[in-house]
Amino acid sequence: MNSISDGKTIDAIVVGAGFGGMYAIYRLRARGLEARGFEAAADVGGTWWWNCYPGARCDVESLDYCYAFDEALLDEWRWSERFATQPEVLRYASHVAERYGLRDHFTFNARIDGCVWDEDSRLWTVTTEEGHTARARFLIAATGCLSKPHRPDLPGLDEFAGDVLFTQAWPQEGFDLAGKRVGVIGTGSSGIQSIPVIAQVAAHLTVFQRTANFTLPAVNRPIFPEYEAEIRADYLGHRRKILQNKAATVKQTIAESAFDLSDEEREAAYEDKWQRGGAGGIPVLFADSVTNPASNEQAANFVRRKIAEIVQDPEVAESLTPRDHPIATKRICLDTDYYATFNRPNVTLVDLKKTPIERVSATGIHTSSAEYPLDVLVFATGFDAMTGPLRAMKIRGVEGVALEHAWADGPRTWLGLMVAGFPNLFTITGPGSPSVIVNMIAAIEQHVDWIARLIDHMRETGATRVEAQDAAQEEWVAEVRRVAETTLYPLANSWYNGDNIAGKPRMFMAWLGGYPTYAERCEEIAASGYAGLELAA
Ligand code: FAD
Ligand code: NAP
Numbered sequence: 001m002n003s004i005s006d007g008k009t010i011d012a013i014v015v016g017a018g019f020g021g022m023y024a025i026y027r028l029r030a031r032g033l034e035a036r037g038f039e040a041a042a043d044v045g046g047t048w049w050w051n052c053y054p055g056a057r058c059d060v061e062s063l064d065y066c067y068a069f070d071e072a073l074l075d076e077w078r079w080s081e082r083f084a085t086q087p088e089v090l091r092y093a094s095h096v097a098e099r100y101g102l103r104d105h106f107t108f109n110a111r112i113d114g115c116v117w118d119e120d121s122r123l124w125t126v127t128t129e130e131g132h133t134a135r136a137r138f139l140i141a142a143t144g145c146l147s148k149p150h151r152p153d154l155p156g157l158d159e160f161a162g163d164v165l166f167t168q169a170w171p172q173e174g175f176d177l178a179g180k181r182v183g184v185i186g187t188g189s190s191g192i193q194s195i196p197v198i199a200q201v202a203a204h205l206t207v208f209q210r211t212a213n214f215t216l217p218a219v220n221r222p223i224f225p226e227y228e229a230e231i232r233a234d235y236l237g238h239r240r241k242i243l244q245n246k247a248a249t250v251k252q253t254i255a256e257s258a259f260d261l262s263d264e265e266r267e268a269a270y271e272d273k274w275q276r277g278g279a280g281g282i283p284v285l286f287a288d289s290v291t292n293p294a295s296n297e298q299a300a301n302f303v304r305r306k307i308a309e310i311v312q313d314p315e316v317a318e319s320l321t322p323r324d325h326p327i328a329t330k331r332i333c334l335d336t337d338y339y340a341t342f343n344r345p346n347v348t349l350v351d352l353k354k355t356p357i358e359r360v361s362a363t364g365i366h367t368s369s370a371e372y373p374l375d376v377l378v379f380a381t382g383f384d385a386m387t388g389p390l391r392a393m394k395i396r397g398v399e400g401v402a403l404e405h406a407w408a409d410g411p412r413t414w415l416g417l418m419v420a421g422f423p424n425l426f427t428i429t430g431p432g433s434p435s436v437i438v439n440m441i442a443a444i445e446q447h448v449d450w451i452a453r454l455i456d457h458m459r460e461t462g463a464t465r466v467e468a469q470d471a472a473q474e475e476w477v478a479e480v481r482r483v484a485e486t487t488l489y490p491l492a493n494s495w496y497n498g499d500n501i502a503g504k505p506r507m508f509m510a511w512l513g514g515y516p517t518y519a520e521r522c523e524e525i526a527a528s529g530y531a532g533l534e535l536a537a
Contacts, residue, residue: 018046020142055197056086148388186380215333219277246514397422410507414468472532
């Protein structure tokens, strides 16, 4: 493990070595700042280091799910598939770290569990779990939106004699599931990606589903060479173009409303998109899919009909059919053969709505109606998203106020970038920014570039302290809520709203106005001399 010298004061501490932290270290050091990163994992990659479960891959097309800060990097890296596998994305992260010499600036296997602001020195002091400390002018939390696992504590779990695995922290050395009786709990994106792959090797796979989820075919394949050539002819131009779209990915909307097309045309459009696959799936075809319940229902019904066609057992098909939330209001899943997997003789679906889990025993899971013997139990149960990793850092701001306290009723941020009462702290893809709703590497680059520019401005003007103004923050929080309320997103029980964590305040946690409006707002603020921020020399 790299060591850190206790007590040394530097310009910036960056927490996290995912795409956010790596780019922050690169960008700040390129500007001559002394910046050091701390990462709980043993290496770079963040999400792509931890989530090495079978079937993991990105769901934004690889050609777009990458950095664009350096054209040479864009040009030299080649993706092998439309949606890169986790090992390939991790190789990419490792390549970036190697190419820009980033690893030397990180301390790995170091989890930060204390961050204290000192008003007199205007410095942050952070402490690792092992008791090392470091001090810096700026604290940059690149801790990720989906990095704090949610692991439900099922009664009797300690008694289970088999192996317990978590998709969010799969063994780095892999795990051989061949010939085993495997149970998977959870049918979000992680469960839906891993279930078809596990089914191919397990002696038997039992899927414990609490809520049926919408998932659409990814249609993963090699990248079409003509398409790639077209993009590579002007990669940066392509990137600028996709940044004009709400999700910072290739635009696929064909009409404002599902009702701009006749019934036959709409069905044909859904079918075409189903066959072609791709990011976002069929809801992205019509701009009103997540605002107009009737439009949403058209898309949802199309998928429901597909499930009934694919899944042979009508009872299983009905259990797999989502009926409790509008499509796309939970993160839409992209899959490879998910529904067809339930036609395999070695796969059983347990509908927990009908027969809930009562307990785990030494030999397996007991529901209200049966016992399912298992050798391995896989939790694909998601994350304490957005706020979880930030709260876990035990951040104390002005007058020792804890972030947990400031956010007792839900996260309050200024643009998802800063928090009133916590000077010189930046939150990359923090709550209230587009973050998880858009291509996240694009969102990360935009945040890091903006932060670096502000720090430049501070150095030029001699400012040593920056803090979001309360009033500006409240205005932004209200704006995020207002926009969310114009959509159907608040209707779903989802991690977007904090619903998956007991006791978490309910609040839609991302900006739904789209990447371009957000980036424009950030630009205007910078151009105005940082209205909404209080800068002090
Ligand atoms: P992360 O990659 O989460 O990295 C944060 C790092 O901070 C972690 O390594 C963590 O260990 C570290 N950390 C956190 N707290 C501490 C602490 N207190 N001390 C020290 N270290 C700490 N987004 C997309 O846009 N497209 C996709 O296709 C996509 N696929 C995904 C697939 C999976 C399985 C998951 C879970 C998420 C996916 N995402 C996707 C979202 C993904 O998280 C982001 O795209 C991106 O990787 C986030 O990078 P990051 O650096 O912000 O955070
Ligand atoms: P998730 O979407 O939160 O899904 C968790 C699943 O576990 C849900 O089905 C949930 O059921 C279930 N669950 C939780 N607690 C349970 C309990 N006590 N008993 C039974 N079931 C329980 O988590 P995720 O699948 O890890 O995905 C999280 C996010 O990560 C995604 O939305 C996406 O943004 C990202 N991700 C992306 C990809 C990709 O395709 N590139 C892959 C993985 C993850 P309920 O719905 O009933 O709560």
